[in-house]
Amino acid sequence: MDSVQMPMGPTPGPAWADVLTTWSPAWGVNVVLLALAALYLVAARRHGGWPRWRTASFLAALASAVVTWNSGIAVFGHEAFAVHMVMHLALIMVVPAFWVAAHPLELLRSALPERAGARFDTALHSRASRALFFPGTALVFYALVIVLTHLTSFMEAMAGSMALHHSEQALYLVAGILFFHVAIGVDLMPNRPAYFVRYVLMALAMGVDTLVGVVLMQAPATMFPAYDLEGVHLGGALMWVVGDGLMMVIMVLLGRLWVTDASAKIDFGPWLESARRDAFREQTGAGSDGDPDADLDDDDEALAAYNRMLTRLNHGEH
Numbered sequence: 001m002d003s004v005q006m007p008m009g010p011t012p013g014p015a016w017a018d019v020l021t022t023w024s025p026a027w028g029v030n031v032v033l034l035a036l037a038a039l040y041l042v043a044a045r046r047h048g049g050w051p052r053w054r055t056a057s058f059l060a061a062l063a064s065a066v067v068t069w070n071s072g073i074a075v076f077g078h079e080a081f082a083v084h085m086v087m088h089l090a091l092i093m094v095v096p097a098f099w100v101a102a103h104p105l106e107l108l109r110s111a112l113p114e115r116a117g118a119r120f121d122t123a124l125h126s127r128a129s130r131a132l133f134f135p136g137t138a139l140v141f142y143a144l145v146i147v148l149t150h151l152t153s154f155m156e157a158m159a160g161s162m163a164l165h166h167s168e169q170a171l172y173l174v175a176g177i178l179f180f181h182v183a184i185g186v187d188l189m190p191n192r193p194a195y196f197v198r199y200v201l202m203a204l205a206m207g208v209d210t211l212v213g214v215v216l217m218q219a220p221a222t223m224f225p226a227y228d229l230e231g232v233h234l235g236g237a238l239m240w241v242v243g244d245g246l247m248m249v250i251m252v253l254l255g256r257l258w259v260t261d262a263s264a265k266i267d268f269g270p271w272l273e274s275a276r277r278d279a280f281r282e283q284t285g286a287g288s289d290g291d292p293d294a295d296l297d298d299d300d301e302a303l304a305a306y307n308r309m310l311t312r313l314n315h316g317e318h
Contacts, residue, residue, distance in 0.1 A: 023071055029070075030069075037062050040102070054101070058102035065095050067090075073086055081232045085239055086238065089242055092146075097176075100184060109121075135201055143205070145171055147208065149168055149171070151215060159227065186257065195254070195258040202254070212239060213243065213244075219236065
């Protein structure tokens with residue numbers, strides 16, 4: 001009597017030891033990364049005073065890309081959902097963050113001849129460039145990439161198509177570079193957002209990662225039949241915990257940048273600044289006939305009035 005063969009389910013994910021020890025060179029990608037490294041190093045040397053930490057950051061971005069595309073992350077990332085999530089986090093967070101910190105646009109601009117540099121400046125400050133580097137554009141693009149590639153039928157379609165798999169990798173990389181260039185970059189850009197806006201961007205992006213991660217952690221078996229359910233749940237946990245953890249680290253570094261950036265002056269805005277001036281006049285009686293556009297913090301008369309007010313308060317306490 002012939003035995004009946006039961007249909008095979010999704011293949012369980014590989015052991016993480018195999019992911020860490022497997023290596024399969026991606027020669028095409030490696031050639032591109034090697035060319036980028038050579039161009040950056042030559043331009044940095046010609047620049048003369050290019051900071052070494054920027055060069056180190058660029059090499060770290062390329063090294064992260066090498067590991068992502070040559071290790072077991074690339075070998076098993078197509079079939080194993082959890083490994084795919086590791087690749088996703090590397091391409092949309094780790095590599096872009098190092099890349100942006102290396103100031104590649106600034107170095108490219110310094111290496112261009114005069115006419116090419118003028119064209120570069122024109123393109124950088126064009127209407128299209130301003131729209132592309134607008135904070136809302138970067139956030140929406142990042143959120144759409146995360147949501148549409150994880151909470152739709154895209155993952156099922158990608159499981160049967162290597163072309164979609166490679167397209168997704170490029171999409172992650174572009175979305176990550178654009179987002180972090182706006183969120184943490186101090187490189188050349190047409191409209192650099194304030195640091196407070198950057199923190200809001202990071203927090204909103206973290207919310208998107210958390211939402212998608214939690215949904216994947218609770219996903220039913222019917223959501224992604226091509227993948228092992230345990231791997232899907234683990235992938236969601238990685239996106240939530242590791243993704244938010246990476247965002248928190250980057251936000252801490254952004255805070256350090258904010259503190260050390262001499263050009264980052266707190267702007268109270270016209271309404272709050274007007275209210276501050278009115279409150280100061282009411283308490284000290286100074287500045288009523290002064291220049292409305294003058295800097296209240298650098299006004300000697302206002303400072304003297306403020307000191308007299310403190311003296312009165314001190315005597316009143318005694």
